[in-house]
Amino acid sequence: MTFNDPGFIFIFVPLAIAGFALFARIGKRSALAFLTFMSFIFYAQWNPKYVVVLVGSILLNYTVSRLMTRAEARERVQHAWLVFGIIANLGLLAYFKYLYPSLNFLVRRGLYQHSFGSIALPLGISFFTFTQIAYLVDLKRGAASRETLLNYSLFVTFFPHLVAGPIIHHKEMMPQFRQTEKYRLDPADVSLGVTWFTMGLFKKVILADGLAGTANDLFSHPGAAGALQAWLGALAFTMQIYFDFSGYSDMALGLARIFSIRFPMNFNSPFKATSVIDFWQRWHITLTRYLMKYVFSPLLVIISRRRQASGKSMSRRARATFGGFVGIVATPLVVTTFLAGVWHGAGFTFIAYGLLHGVYLTINHAWRTFVPPQSRMRNFMSGPVAVGFTFFWIVVSAVSFRASSLHNAGSVYADMFGRHGLGRYWSNVECIVALLVFVIVWLMPNTQELLGEAQQEDLRNWSLVRPTRWEPSMLWWAGTVAVFVISAAYASSGNAFLYFQF
Amino acid sequence: MQLATRPIPQAKSSVLRAAARYVIWLALIEILALSGAFWVATQPWFMDHEAPPNLRMMGYALRAAGKNCDVVLYGDSTALVGMDPSVIQSETGLTACNIAEIRTVLEVVGVHLPLDQYLAHNRPPKFLITAWGPGNFDFEHRPMESYFPDGYLYEFQYNRGPWLWGALIRHPKGTISFLLWVQGSILQNLLNKLVLGSPQQVDYRSLRDSRDGAFLFPQPPQRACEQFPSMPWISPARLRTSADKFKEQYATRTGHLLVDITPIADCFVEGRYRIASVQGLYDNTAQLWPVDKFASMNIHLAPQGARSFSEQVARQIEAIQQQERETQGERTVATR
Numbered sequence: 001m002t003f004n005d006p007g008f009i010f011i012f013v014p015l016a017i018a019g020f021a022l023f024a025r026i027g028k029r030s031a032l033a034f035l036t037f038m039s040f041i042f043y044a045q046w047n048p049k050y051v052v053v054l055v056g057s058i059l060l061n062y063t064v065s066r067l068m069t070r071a072e073a074r075e076r077v078q079h080a081w082l083v084f085g086i087i088a089n090l091g092l093l094a095y096f097k098y099l100y101p102s103l104n105f106l107v108r109r110g111l112y113q114h115s116f117g118s119i120a121l122p123l124g125i126s127f128f129t130f131t132q133i134a135y136l137v138d139l140k141r142g143a144a145s146r147e148t149l150l151n152y153s154l155f156v157t158f159f160p161h162l163v164a165g166p167i168i169h170h171k172e173m174m175p176q177f178r179q180t181e182k183y184r185l186d187p188a189d190v191s192l193g194v195t196w197f198t199m200g201l202f203k204k205v206i207l208a209d210g211l212a213g214t215a216n217d218l219f220s221h222p223g224a225a226g227a228l229q230a231w232l233g234a235l236a237f238t239m240q241i242y243f244d245f246s247g248y249s250d251m252a253l254g255l256a257r258i259f260s261i262r263f264p265m266n267f268n269s270p271f272k273a274t275s276v277i278d279f280w281q282r283w284h285i286t287l288t289r290y291l292m293k294y295v296f297s298p299l300l301v302i303i304s305r306r307r308q309a310s311g312k313s314m315s316r317r318a319r320a321t322f323g324g325f326v327g328i329v330a331t332p333l334v335v336t337t338f339l340a341g342v343w344h345g346a347g348f349t350f351i352a353y354g355l356l357h358g359v360y361l362t363i364n365h366a367w368r369t370f371v372p373p374q375s376r377m378r379n380f381m382s383g384p385v386a387v388g389f390t391f392f393w394i395v396v397s398a399v400s401f402r403a404s405s406l407h408n409a410g411s412v413y414a415d416m417f418g419r420h421g422l423g424r425y426w427s428n429v430e431c432i433v434a435l436l437v438f439v440i441v442w443l444m445p446n447t448q449e450l451l452g453e454a455q456q457e458d459l460r461n462w463s464l465v466r467p468t469r470w471e472p473s474m475l476w477w478a479g480t481v482a483v484f485v486i487s488a489a490y491a492s493s494g495n496a497f498l499y500f501q502f
Numbered sequence: 503m504q505l506a507t508r509p510i511p512q513a514k515s516s517v518l519r520a521a522a523r524y525v526i527w528l529a530l531i532e533i534l535a536l537s538g539a540f541w542v543a544t545q546p547w548f549m550d551h552e553a554p555p556n557l558r559m560m561g562y563a564l565r566a567a568g569k570n571c572d573v574v575l576y577g578d579s580t581a582l583v584g585m586d587p588s589v590i591q592s593e594t595g596l597t598a599c600n601i602a603e604i605r606t607v608l609e610v611v612g613v614h615l616p617l618d619q620y621l622a623h624n625r626p627p628k629f630l631i632t633a634w635g636p637g638n639f640d641f642e643h644r645p646m647e648s649y650f651p652d653g654y655l656y657e658f659q660y661n662r663g664p665w666l667w668g669a670l671i672r673h674p675k676g677t678i679s680f681l682l683w684v685q686g687s688i689l690q691n692l693l694n695k696l697v698l699g700s701p702q703q704v705d706y707r708s709l710r711d712s713r714d715g716a717f718l719f720p721q722p723p724q725r726a727c728e729q730f731p732s733m734p735w736i737s738p739a740r741l742r743t744s745a746d747k748f749k750e751q752y753a754t755r756t757g758h759l760l761v762d763i764t765p766i767a768d769c770f771v772e773g774r775y776r777i778a779s780v781q782g783l784y785d786n787t788a789q790l791w792p793v794d795k796f797a798s799m800n801i802h803l804a805p806q807g808a809r810s811f812s813e814q815v816a817r818q819i820e821a822i823q824q825q826e827r828e829t830q831g832e833r834t835v836a837t838r
Contacts, residue, residue: 006675006678006679006682007674007675007678007679010674010678011674011675011678186518187518187519187521187522187524187525188517188518188521190521190522190525191521191522191524191525191528192521194525194528429697471517472517472520472521472523472524473520476524477524477527477528480524480528481527481528481531481532484528484532485531485532485535485685486689488532488682488685489682489683489685489686489688489689490682490686490689491682492679
């Protein structure tokens with residue numbers, strides 16, 4: 001079951017809301033238990049067998065967390081349990097996500113003579129595994145508190161974030177569930193949540209799914225398109241994944257808001273970014289935050305210790321030398337983006353995507369480090385030029401993300417750069433659609449700005465229309481009804497979210 | 503201090519009331535839209551104007567009421583495009599009609615419904631020839647267990663009644679998906695009219711009706727095998743049991759009943775394995791044909807392939823007739 005499945009929208013969500021309101025009257029614990037139960041039901045709709053994996057993962061991590069809490073006074077024992085927990089989580093992820101593709105790769109290369117078959121990837125395994133690793137690390141650092149099994153299960157499984165994020169810290173969600181007023185449906189939150197969800201549904205079923213056909217045409221026949229068609233297909237996919245993931249994030253935030261739970265922002269107009277560094281602060285924000293906190297920062301600590309041990313500095317000046325830049329900036333960046341690529345899946349295309357972004361980020365940091373702030377080049381590379389330039393490289397990297405193999409990605413790149421000439425021109429409909437999506441992503445406010453939910457700390461965006469604030473007015477109601485009726489008519493369980501495969 | 507703070511809760515409560523109204527009215531409008539879709543889906547107008555053009559051809563079993571064909575051809579989409587009544591008529595001299603429906607209809611309504619509807623409005627045929635693709639077709643599949651809008655539309659248009667209302671309540675997910683699909687079809691048509699004007703649409707129903715129910719594929723022959731994700735085939739044992747039951751059920755309602763398998767493209771590797779495993783379960787031989795005899799999905803015959811397969815069916819009929827004549831002759835001799 002996905003968020004755009006009619007069964008989810010018209011049966012599951014109303015049942016979850018009604019049940020929550022009912023059980024909340026009995027008490028806090030029963031309301032929590034009900035939400036946890038519904039989250040397992042939500043997960044089981046995809047494949048009931050894999051509920052066992054989810055339950056097993058929760059029990060394992062919960063046990064480790066208890067053992068870590070018990071060993072609070074003994075630092076080394078606690079550390080050992082943490083390491084065990086992380087290895088067990090990564091082991092589970094490796095088994096389901098990487099083992100069979102890797103073995104089959106060896107078979108294809110003729111290095112091994114055996115048929116391994118394949119194994120279905122449990123939905124959302126990357127997300128619930130990362131959430132739980134973060135919990136264990138935070139528990140060790142004292143940034144998370146011990147929970148009852150019920151609370152912990154809800155923290156991991158709460159259905160708005162279970163299968164594709166946002167990747168949530170314990171402290172972002174569980175304190176909210178401790179507040180008594182959360183156990184009463186707040187009509188303002190319900191209506192805001194429904195509006196938010198509706199906007200996400202529109203992005204997914206009308207915009208993302210509408211663009212999928214053009215993207216699929218290119219990627220199902222790589223190496224057969226003229227340059228114009230290849231660029232159209234690559235653009236279509238870039239926009240498809242934007243609206244798909246942005247739509248998903250809106251739906252997740254809206255669903256959580258129905259229960260008066262506020263999730264962190266996961267998406268903030270990434271195509272308005274003026275650099276790749278800026279892009280990653282706007283795209284899948286919670287994953288970037290996770291990688292920075294649990295991969296990049298520890299790596300930097302290790303590098304810093306090594307440099308200090310060998311008498312090298314970590315200063316700004318050291319960073320501005322070639323050796324220092326490579327050691328302090330480029331190395332941890334490329335390692336982090338490589339792991340980000342691997343996180344998306346077992347395939348060379350994802351590794352290429354990660355490395356490509358590693359290179360982008362390194363160049364971007366080198367630019368910031370080595371090009372003087374007031375230089376003519378810096379002045380030129382700002383505003384719309386910077387947005388367009390960044391977007392160009394995002395489209396280029398999206399090709400390797402979408403292609404089914406490196407060879408196919410290479411074929412699409414060759415098409416884009418004119419192997420078969422310019423090819424046929426875009427049709428009028430294609431031009432109108434392209435114009436429309438560019439207007440939306442570059443000139444319009446994003447969902448949280450339209451709803452007045454943008455936070456102080458969020459990066460500001462330029463837009464043609466002034467940001468608004470949602471209110472239960474006739475105008476908002478009419479707009480939401482129209483968008484909901486149209487989007488629901490196109491809702492289908494057949495078109496899963498692209499991020500569900502991760 | 504208290505007086506100063508008093509208006510705030512009042513303002514808050516009015517916002518809460520407005521928010522509650524906001525959600526309730528939104529839900530009511532959607533319920534109204536779904537109810538409207540429910541009514542619309544039962545109307546012939548929806549079938550004639552709003553449903554996707556390729557679905558408008560379904561329901562030939564009902565349109566053939568009173569035709570009293572000597573040979574009734576039935577089966578899934580491979581039979582629909584692969585058995586041409588005009589060929590059978592010219593080869594055997596018997597009147598023929600094709601009442602097959604596509605798999606996405608049969609999986610919802612069940613294998614029996616269109617056939618029963620035909621038999622209820624016609625005299626029993628001399629020959630009932632059914633033909634099925636080598637896919638995952640299940641004769642015992644229970645109605646409404648699967649969701650395909652095509653099948654739901656068939657039910658809404660041609661099989662309304664207390665049974666259907668009960669089934670819709672038992673399958674709320676399918677029901678809602680179908681009603682949304684109805685809304686989507688209407689919106690899509692509206693959009694097409696706005697963007698493209700009113701483009702000329704192929705009248706698939708007239709095409710089918712003009713050929714006694716056969717739908718000869720309006721596509722050029724395949725040049726190579728098409729690739730699909732793996733199909734979930736049903737086991738040969740289950741196929742045998744359900745085919746036997748099917749025969750048992752209809753043997754008394756028709757002169758002769760045959761259950762055939764339609765050919766597949768010889769380049770279709772997965773299908774080849776399948777054919778090998780079901781050999782002997784059908785009344786004809788499972789066959790592999792060159793890919794250019796097919797028009798789509800390695801199993802749907804092009805008109806040229808349909809002619810060849812129809813000729814084979816005609817020969818099956820002639821063989822039975824011949825056998826009958828011989829038996830009749832032997833009986834006459836014995837009586838003399």
